[in-house]
Amino acid sequence: MPELPEVETVRRRLAPGLEGRLFVRVEIGDGRLVRPYEPEAVAAELVGERVSAVERRGKYLIFRFETGRALLIHLRMTGSLRHAPGGSLEDDPHRRAVVRLDDGSDVAYRDVRRFGTWLLLEPGELDGYIAARLGPEPLLPSFTAKVLGSLLAKRKAPLKSVLLDQKAIAGLGNIYVDEALWRSELHPRRPAGELDAKELSRLHRNIRRVLELGLARQGATLRDYATPDGGSGSMQHEFKVYGRSGEPCPRCGTPIERSVLGGRGTWTCPSCQRLP
């Protein structure tokens, strides 16, 4: 599933080609993408909108239009966007929508498992929608160790579950949480509110480090994630624990173990990440 670094990489690649462009034709071929609305109705509403900015909040991609409306795209498990010169897109059975821009290029949305969503918001609706669903952005300067501490304080839930909660912190998912916890030598089942000041500062630093590394590597390509020009990310080569069951911990050599926490596969080093 694309997390903050993957979605931000998509945003950075898409923005220069989309900002200022008009949607001249929109085809939405899958009702699931826009439900409960009708795909033809949403497509018709989008025609004639001009993009003023391509932004990101958490794992949402936001196309802002000059009218004040916004298209909120969530890629979920397997969604991806491709921006290509007109007529150059190859046939794709998993394509769910295509937008033709006024420079003749196409933005195509592909989604194998079809969990992704497109939601058109009217002027004034975006801020409230986001505020109800997302906590702070972990890469902003305002996200300090103190802020992290206040988000975790008094929470008895496992540390990993709180870090995955988008209402607590926006943009983290299974990969970057497992990597940040390993780097911080913290057990994912630690009650979130129990961390001391040193542990909080370590976790804060490592959350930012793994996200920044993910951005520098243009995200992690495991199966479906691709950049808008069809390229791959390379963050998967930087994983220290994620998906590495049985391989030696890069810090101490103990075999990495996989467990399940909150229904999610969870990779840890049993020596470096202990419950007190």
Ligand SMILES: [Zn+2]
């Ligand atoms: Zn270890």
